[in-house]
Amino acid sequence: MRALVTGASGFLGRAVVQELLRRGHTVRAMIRPAADLGSLPRSASLEIFQGDLRTHPSLREALTGVDTVFHLAAVVAGSYDAQFAGTVVGTERLLAALATSETRRLILASTLSVYDWSAARYDLTEETPIVARLYERDDYAVTKVWQERLVRRAAASSGWSLTVLRPGYIWGPGKEWVAGAGIRIGRWLIVNGPLRWLPLTHVDNCAHCFVSVAEHPAAEGQTFNVVDQDHVRAWRFAGDYLRYSGQEGCRIPVPDSFCLATAWTAFLASRVLLGPRRKLPGLLIPLRYQARFKSLRFPCDKLRRLVGWVPPLPYVECLHRVFNHRSMAQASGGVLTPVRTNG
Amino acid sequence: MDGEPVPCDAPSSINAVLGGRAVRAAVVGVGYIGHHHIAALQALKGVEVAVCDQSPARAESTAERFRLGHCFTDLGQMLSDYRPEVVHVTTPPMSHVPLALAALQAGAHVFVEKPIAPCMEQWRRLRDRAVSCGRWVVEDHNYRFNSPVREVLRRVGTGQFGQVMHVDLLFCSSILAPGSGFADPNMEHPTLHLPGGAIGDFLPHLAYLATLFVGPHLTVRTAWSKHASDSPFPHDEMRALVRAKHGTAALAFSAHSQPDAFWLRVYGTKMTANVNLFESRLTFDRVRAGPRPLTPLLNGLAEARAVRRATVRSLVNKLAGGPGVYGGLWELVRQFYTNLQSGQAPPISLQDIDDANRLVADLTAEENRV
Numbered sequence: 001m002r003a004l005v006t007g008a009s010g011f012l013g014r015a016v017v018q019e020l021l022r023r024g025h026t027v028r029a030m031i032r033p034a035a036d037l038g039s040l041p042r043s044a045s046l047e048i049f050q051g052d053l054r055t056h057p058s059l060r061e062a063l064t065g066v067d068t069v070f071h072l073a074a075v076v077a078g079s080y081d082a083q084f085a086g087t088v089v090g091t092e093r094l095l096a097a098l099a100t101s102e103t104r105r106l107i108l109a110s111t112l113s114v115y116d117w118s119a120a121r122y123d124l125t126e127e128t129p130i131v132a133r134l135y136e137r138d139d140y141a142v143t144k145v146w147q148e149r150l151v152r153r154a155a156a157s158s159g160w161s162l163t164v165l166r167p168g169y170i171w172g173p174g175k176e177w178v179a180g181a182g183i184r185i186g187r188w189l190i191v192n193g194p195l196r197w198l199p200l201t202h203v204d205n206c207a208h209c210f211v212s213v214a215e216h217p218a219a220e221g222q223t224f225n226v227v228d229q230d231h232v233r234a235w236r237f238a239g240d241y242l243r244y245s246g247q248e249g250c251r252i253p254v255p256d257s258f259c260l261a262t263a264w265t266a267f268l269a270s271r272v273l274l275g276p277r278r279k280l281p282g283l284l285i286p287l288r289y290q291a292r293f294k295s296l297r298f299p300c301d302k303l304r305r306l307v308g309w310v311p312p313l314p315y316v317e318c319l320h321r322v323f324n325h326r327s328m329a330q331a332s333g334g335v336l337t338p339v340r341t342n343g
Numbered sequence: 344m345d346g347e348p349v350p351c352d353a354p355s356s357i358n359a360v361l362g363g364r365a366v367r368a369a370v371v372g373v374g375y376i377g378h379h380h381i382a383a384l385q386a387l388k389g390v391e392v393a394v395c396d397q398s399p400a401r402a403e404s405t406a407e408r409f410r411l412g413h414c415f416t417d418l419g420q421m422l423s424d425y426r427p428e429v430v431h432v433t434t435p436p437m438s439h440v441p442l443a444l445a446a447l448q449a450g451a452h453v454f455v456e457k458p459i460a461p462c463m464e465q466w467r468r469l470r471d472r473a474v475s476c477g478r479w480v481v482e483d484h485n486y487r488f489n490s491p492v493r494e495v496l497r498r499v500g501t502g503q504f505g506q507v508m509h510v511d512l513l514f515c516s517s518i519l520a521p522g523s524g525f526a527d528p529n530m531e532h533p534t535l536h537l538p539g540g541a542i543g544d545f546l547p548h549l550a551y552l553a554t555l556f557v558g559p560h561l562t563v564r565t566a567w568s569k570h571a572s573d574s575p576f577p578h579d580e581m582r583a584l585v586r587a588k589h590g591t592a593a594l595a596f597s598a599h600s601q602p603d604a605f606w607l608r609v610y611g612t613k614m615t616a617n618v619n620l621f622e623s624r625l626t627f628d629r630v631r632a633g634p635r636p637l638t639p640l641l642n643g644l645a646e647a648r649a650v651r652r653a654t655v656r657s658l659v660n661k662l663a664g665g666p667g668v669y670g671g672l673w674e675l676v677r678q679f680y681t682n683l684q685s686g687q688a689p690p691i692s693l694q695d696i697d698d699a700n701r702l703v704a705d706l707t708a709e710e711n712r713v
Binding site for chain 1: 659
């Protein structure tokens, strides 16, 4: 495979580049001009292409000789305008270049945030509808939905095939905490819904999935959720985070129903008192609260059935990779669970 | 567009154009500020809005978000198919003049974001074209229409300030902070091409508010400096002392002073006003009757009450989803359309825009630097 990876210096991008190289593929890593080159591995099979999707005058050059594009570039912070420009307008420009290229395959990194979580009953699967009241969701969800829309439209009228991957919370070294685990207030970790399952995916598992899917013909034209199969509850994750990160803090369990009821109360009261245009913090908007904290299960049956993919790293080894062995050994009194190697 | 004026492709009478039906407005360039223009237009009755943007996704998503019936990606097609009566130009600054000229040529009035033009020559060209077409051209002087500024103006008008002697304006904006679009190391911000660099994007606010209170300027002295050596900006701090027809003004922009704020202080012979335009916090100190030693105490108590009220009001306004810091834009847009429909003069005159742009030009002129 000759792959182009956009967003290659990002959190997931670095891991995908490494996994591609590990499997013997040739990689062109597209990174922004100011990105840190040192974050990428050194390899004869790796070519660096410096450019910004928003502005590069000739994205066609980046696609020359490429058969598969891993489109991971996105802006996930900053104003709506900045996120839209980085995620959607950048994709728009990439798709325009793709239309005149010989690329045969596009793997898009989407997100579970595009789903209508309030519509899901017990399981969040690939069959769950996409969010309907889009502009009531946060900027990240809006821009990722638009990115998917553009890519699907382009795929429908082009000669390349599309696979959309929707990872859950990607975590790993440098990104030890995930937003869905709870609410951090100073040294307190409010774990709302402590028994909730978390849709975690370790960055190395996630990258493994991306490359596996690209290598598998049955994945063409499909959409998959990417979630590790160890069922980790919010309470356990928050505890492991505090235990191994060395941060001082304390978990406080709060029933999920209480938090959601609070959000609904604030939402409805503000509508009466402040009118329909009111602006509330995201946690007090039920639709947004549910998209982050709703208690659901996250089966990955479709990936296993069609591609035969199972995450190579169990949760305990993910913990080892996220928090280094030494700190874990100290925290667990020198007794470590055996580690399984990747592969 | 240069050379002899060309007759505009437009009906001759504004009132005949409107005739009781909805006014057709178009917003060209639908980024951050474009969205605020659309929100301001949607707060009015009898205005139909279309959007136009080079990015099809941006145009379509904006139309979907605001439930608009028309979106375009080509200006020429928008002007010919939709035939707007008013075009709001909210694109990056260097494109304002050519887009506004095209809209005037198509017979539309134009409402242009600040800075309306990168230099006086281009502004004059746009102004002359609007005059020859019989169409309005207005630059967004939004803070002039914020309620605290209107309250200060009202008190100046009723004589409560006595004579206005001086105005202080300080704009603090963390444009160098990580995540700021101005300092994006991967993409040059369009304002970097303005005279004064990124600061040039803020100078119109300082200029129109200064001229509003002390009249057109006579002389200017400026001090520009750069404190962050690794920034893409030629300068990140600016100070200016202005002698004007009716008083003096001290203008400043700071990329380092925090927190972000836009302070306006108006000094009169009887009263002083102090406004943070980002929070709509307005307080007054005034000369009082009675024992002189009590004046600071009474002013202090009045200020404490005003700050408390403004803080609560500001929080409620934010939660209520109102225009917030863009309240002035909403009011200006409202007055623009009201005046247009009733046949009155535009809320900002060509002379106002001329005075502000002349001051901006002198603030950035090399010969005025100390």
